[in-house]
Structure formats: structure tokens, C-alpha cells
Amino acid sequence: MSILITFDGPKGVGKTTLIRLVAQRLHEVGRSVEALVEKDLMAVALGSEIDEAYRALKSSPGRASDAEVARLHKQGRLLISSSQLNASTAEIVLLDRWYPSDAVFRRYIDVVEAIDANLRAGVRVPDIAFAVICGAEVSWERAHGRERRLDSKVIDTFDDHHASTMRFEGISRKFGWSILRSDSATADELGRQVVAAIQLKLECS
Template structure:
């Protein structure tokens, strides 16, 4: 079974750049690597249902509509791991977002219980879960400078972004995800740290 390495975090923290560098470095070391994004896999698995749920959240924000999104994501992850993760022949699977991202985007429900519900349902826990973060003002400015800007279905203001960052960092500590701060380290340095941990994890398997 492939080692599952996940990367989650608020918008603009540098997650995508880090995944790209880690992918390149692992390939140089001789690993067979597959990089996937939950957003694309979820669109294939749950497509129209998830889109409609987000429209409902937009028009009727609150606990009920957000709970529907959480349930659909949980069901989608079970499908993804059966159809995509389980069939991969890679040594290492790098996954851009997994259930830890519920800590970023779920605002109206108990997020710790939502994450635990994923685990209780059988959603695969990563071999390494990286929580990529930085100060909210730094990631906000980075996100707004990107061509795609913030690109979020649920976060629109800085205050919401700051709140989601604080929630994510708190839950990262609660669940024991590996915290990576990007405001004081270069992407290359963080890549080296991540690759060293992946090498250790895959050696011990």
C-alpha cells in the first residue's frame, strides 16, 4: 500500500508550492510518486451533489447546510480511497487536502467531531499529515496576489480567514498533525524537512 502523505492548511500558506517541491525531490531520490488533489477527486466522486450543497450553504448559511457538506465530503473520501488511493502503485501518494481541511472550511459545526466522524467511518488516516500554516495576515496577502485570488467557496473576509487559521492550528495540535510554518522558512527548507520525514516513515513501514 502506498504511503499516504497529506497537506492541508488555510488559503495562501504555500501548500501547493511545497507539494510540487516535495514531489520533485522524491522523484530524484528514486521514489514512485503520485500527486493528487482532493478537490479534483471529489468533483469526480460527488460532483453535482457537492456543488448543490455549497449553493445551499451560500443561500442558507448555518449548521444544517454545513453538516450536509461535511457528510458529502466524508462519503466522497470513502469513494476516493476505494477507487483511487487503494489502486495506486506509487511508493508515495501526495494528497493536496484531506479530512484535516475540514478544520479550515467548516465554520458552523463542531469540527473536531466532524473529523472524528471521518475516522470512525473508515476514512484512511495519513501516514503523515502535514498542517501547513502561517500568520493569517501573511497568507491573506499571498492569496490575494495569486492569479486565482482567494478562490474559496466559504471564506470571503479577512476575519473569516483569521478565524479559520486559528481553528486549523488548534485542531492540528489536538489531532497531532505535523505543523509546518511557512512565514519564516523557505519552501526549499520545508521541502527538506518533509522529505526527511517521508524517508523515515517509508523506511519504517
Template structure:
């Protein structure tokens, strides 16, 4: 049965993920691709209740409480998988801002292997392409803290915590065979890499991605 190509972009704060998502969207649409942009947090009908638990966890770190956060997020992703992803056109490309790989960066007490299995057991859709966007911790920290909204993180407050978050995420990328995208140079380079991965994934389904079109953005 045909279904949309599902691509997730995940990573620590400040790696330029949102900017990269926009550039990838423009590039694919320039090749007449049907692109659907989604955000996990905005699609989650229970995000408010989950964040209340996250706030409790920040005040009182506890493995059982962190596991509850993981369970809530997995249940919400399962809901999105059933009620949002399945409603998109079969010939579209879904680009989602964060999915379960991001737990590898932000969870501290529960091993990611357990979180991954939890999501699988809940029936959360596995992306066709996982893209882990990273930079050196010092670069993403400087980018994030220079923004008007700052780091914008509930669970990360110091450079040391951010560095640990980055290291944990890069290990998960390597361990799980996700696509590693280092977004430290020109945006166009990262865009070309991600678009190429999407085109390769489409090619396995018999779709052709015209070479060179839509990539010369800058």
C-alpha cells in the same frame, strides 16, 4: 499487507501548499521515489453536487446544512479510499492536496471532533503523515489576494474570516498531533521538513531514504 504511503497536505488558502507539494514531489523523485500526486477535489466524483450544497450554506448558514456538507465529503473520501488509493502501486508515495484535516479550517458550525469521527466511521483512510501547512494569516491573505485568481474560496471572503480559519486549523494541528509546517520562510526549508517526515514514515516500513539527496533544489 503492503500499501502506498499516504501523505496529506492541508491548510488554509494562500499558505503555498501547491508550490510546496510540487517541491516535495521533485525532491522525492530525485531520490528515485515513486510519487503519485492526487487532489481530493479532482478525485471526487460528487464534487459538483457537494459544492451546490456549500453555495446554499454560504447564503444561509445552518448547522444541519453544514453537517450535510461534511457527510457528503466524508462519503466521497471513503469512495476515493476504496477506488483510488487502493489502485496505486504498493511501493509508491501518495501526496494528496487536501483531505479531511482541511475541514478544520473551512467548517464553522460543526466541531472538528465530530467531523473527524464521521470520517473514521465512513471508513476514510487515515493518512500515514498529516502535514498542516500554515503561515500568519496576514501573510497567506496577502499571497492569496495577489494571485490572478484571488483567494479562490467559496466560504472565506474577509481577512477576519481568514484569520479565524487559520486559528482553527492551527488548533486542530496541535490537538491531533499532526506535523506543523510553517511556510513563511524559504521554500527549501519547508520542503526539507516535509521530505524528512515522509522519509521517517518510510523508515518505519523498512525503506531507506538516502541522506541529503534530492533536497538541494534551490
């Protein structure tokens, strides 16, 4: 079975850029890598149901609509775990977002309980879960400087973004995810750190 490496974090922290860099470097050293995006996999697994849930959350934000999005994400992750992830023939699967991202986007429910619900249900647990973080002001500016800008179904204001950044960092420490600070290291430095951690994990497997 492939080892699963996940990357989560608030918008604009440089997560997607880091995944591309890590995939390239792993290919260069002869590793078989598959890079996947949870959002794309979720669309296939759940179809329009997840879009409808997000529309309901946007129009009527609150505990019930947020819990429904979390429930569907858990359901989708179970399907993705048993199909794409467990069936991959690559040595390494790099996954752009997974259940740690509930700590970024779920605002109206108990995030720890939502993550625990994923784990109790049997959602695939990453071999390494990277939490990519930086100061909220930095990631906000980065997100608005890119072509797709913030591009969020949930976060609208800087206050929302700042709160989600603080929440994600705190829960990352609670669950022991591997924290990468993208405001105190370059993408190149973080890429080397991630590749070294993955290589070590493969050697120990």
C-alpha cells in the same frame, strides 16, 4: 499499499507550491510518487451533488448546510479511499487536502466531531498529515497576490480567514498533525523537512 501523505491548511499558506516541490525532489531520488488533489477527486466521486451543497451553504449559511457539505465530503473520502488511494501503485501518494481541512472550512458545526466521523467511517488515515500554517495576515496577502486570488467557496473576509487559521492551528495540535510554518521557513527548507520525514517513514514501514 502506498503511503499517504496529506497537506492541509488555510488559503495562501503555500501548500500547493510545497507539494510540487516535494514531488519533484522525491522523483529526483528515485521514489515513485503520485500527486492528487482532493477537490478534483471529489468532483469525480460526487459529481454535481457537492457543487449544489456548496451553493446551498453560500445562499443559506448555517449548521444544516455546513453539516451537509461535511457529510458529502466524508462520503466522497470513503469512495476516494477505496478507489484511488488504496489502488495506487506509487510508493507515495501526496494528497492536496483531506479531512484535516474540515478544521479550515467548517464554520457552523463541531469540527472535531466532523473529523472523528470521518475516522469512525473508515476514511483512509494519512501516514503523515502535514498542517501548513502561517500568520493570517501573511497568507491573506499571499492569496490575494496570486492569479486565482482567494478562490474559496467558504471564506470571504479577512475575519473569516483569521478565525479559520486560528481554528486550524489549534485542532492541528489537538490531533497531533505535523505542523509546518511557512512564515518562518522557506519553501526549500520545508521541502527538505518533508522529504526527510517521508524517507524516514518509508524506512520504518
